[in-house]
Amino acid sequence: MSKKPVIHVVSISAGKDSQKVLLKAVERVPRESIRAIFCDTDNEHHHVYAHLDYLEQTTGVRIDRLKADFTAQLAAKRVFIARDLRTRREYKRVPKVDRYGRPVYLKNADGTLKLVPVYAEDDEDGEPIDWRPIQKMGWDGGRKVRWSNKAKRRALSVMYPSGNAFLDLCMWKGRFPSRKAQFCTEELKRNMAVAYQLDLVDAGYHVVSWQGVRRDESHNRRNARVFERVGRGMYIYRPIVEDTAAQVIQFSLERGVRLNPLYREGRSRVGCNPCINENKDGLREISRRDPEHIDRIEGWELIVGMCSKRGFSTFFSDGHDAADRRKVYAALNIRARVEWAKTTRGGRQYDLLADVTDSTGCASSYGLCDSAA
Numbered sequence: 001m002s003k004k005p006v007i008h009v010v011s012i013s014a015g016k017d018s019q020k021v022l023l024k025a026v027e028r029v030p031r032e033s034i035r036a037i038f039c040d041t042d043n044e045h046h047h048v049y050a051h052l053d054y055l056e057q058t059t060g061v062r063i064d065r066l067k068a069d070f071t072a073q074l075a076a077k078r079v080f081i082a083r084d085l086r087t088r089r090e091y092k093r094v095p096k097v098d099r100y101g102r103p104v105y106l107k108n109a110d111g112t113l114k115l116v117p118v119y120a121e122d123d124e125d126g127e128p129i130d131w132r133p134i135q136k137m138g139w140d141g142g143r144k145v146r147w148s149n150k151a152k153r154r155a156l157s158v159m160y161p162s163g164n165a166f167l168d169l170c171m172w173k174g175r176f177p178s179r180k181a182q183f184c185t186e187e188l189k190r191n192m193a194v195a196y197q198l199d200l201v202d203a204g205y206h207v208v209s210w211q212g213v214r215r216d217e218s219h220n221r222r223n224a225r226v227f228e229r230v231g232r233g234m235y236i237y238r239p240i241v242e243d244t245a246a247q248v249i250q251f252s253l254e255r256g257v258r259l260n261p262l263y264r265e266g267r268s269r270v271g272c273n274p275c276i277n278e279n280k281d282g283l284r285e286i287s288r289r290d291p292e293h294i295d296r297i298e299g300w301e302l303i304v305g306m307c308s309k310r311g312f313s314t315f316f317s318d319g320h321d322a323a324d325r326r327k328v329y330a331a332l333n334i335r336a337r338v339e340w341a342k343t344t345r346g347g348r349q350y351d352l353l354a355d356v357t358d359s360t361g362c363a364s365s366y367g368l369c370d371s372a373a
């Protein structure tokens with residue numbers, strides 16, 4: 001690096017990994033060269049905000065809260081909807097069936113079915129448990145892209161900035177994010193962090209971005225490098241790539257720094273509450289401990305639904321794409337998902353213990369609850 005001053009930007013999520021990264025930065029570089037940032041989605045648990053305050057007091061490093069603002073995008077969308085007079089149709093790829101309604105599958109040159117492996121849930125690195133054929137894809141009959149006058153009136157009556165970044169983003173998009181369209185991460189976190197760091201570069205600094213990424217976290221991160229040059233005076237440093245979750249926790253505890261209390265409430269990760277990728281157990285925990293968050297999402301579903309052309313939108317989506325959106329809404333709305341989260345055996349049987357388990361008890365996924373207290 002040249003002689004430009006260096007700023008170390010530590011991205012904080014209030015989880016165990018970024019906490020270790022912050023503690024490491026404090027031990028290795030001068031405090032005045034550290035900038036900690038937290039990208040606030042406005043869909044956070046109150047423990048997250050309290051823990052950020054605690055980390056600031058413990059480390060002496062101020063954590064800048066970054067929050068996206070979609071006021072301009074909402075204003076532009078209102079104008080777009082009001083003026084929309086398009087007439088063309090929009091077509092969608094759909095699984096192909098023959099004239100009897102039977103699926104049509106892809107075949108190899110020798111006439112045998114093409115097969116893809118099926119893995120157990122959350123075990124994409126393991127052995128396949130089965131193989132399944134691949135259905136051919138075709139095009140549907142299409143639908144008009146124009147907003148109907150009824151949908152326009154409905155959307156324009158609510159599409160105003162609410163002051164909540166997550167809700168405003170979904171109103172602007174007319175839908176909630178999904179696993180396939182995870183625009184929440186990009187709009188609420190990544191873009192905010194990148195803009196913050198580019199401002200520092202423009203102000204004449206070298207920026208080292210400290211990231212709490214571990215290789216054993218997921219398949220995608222298995223090759224994460226410790227140090228990378230991004231360009232334009234920006235570098236990425238990942239000081240905990242080789243750590244395990246237990247090592248990360250131990251690091252904080254050895255220094256007498258508490259972990260986010262969410263871990264003691266059964267959460268294996270710290271992020272949105274709930275996250276659009278929340279698993280069944282996580283959703284059940286949230287509904288038991290923080291029912292007000294479920295109420296909030298229920299309200300958001302109504303508002304975002306009004307901002308969508310079809311009139312319905314659900315926080316959780318599983319790729320369900322029935323023709324009648326009302327049926328999809330009934331199956332996937334947050335209340336229906338909470339009821340599903342209380343069931344066992346693929347959602348067909350109620351888990352009779354789900355409601356009587358002591359929800360105030362300690363349920364850390366890492367088995368370190370007592371020492372983490």
Ligand code: SF4
Pocket residue numbers: 041177182184185188189271272274275276277
């Ligand atoms: S992926 Fe989950 S945690 Fe990340 S921004 Fe979206 S909802 Fe929040």
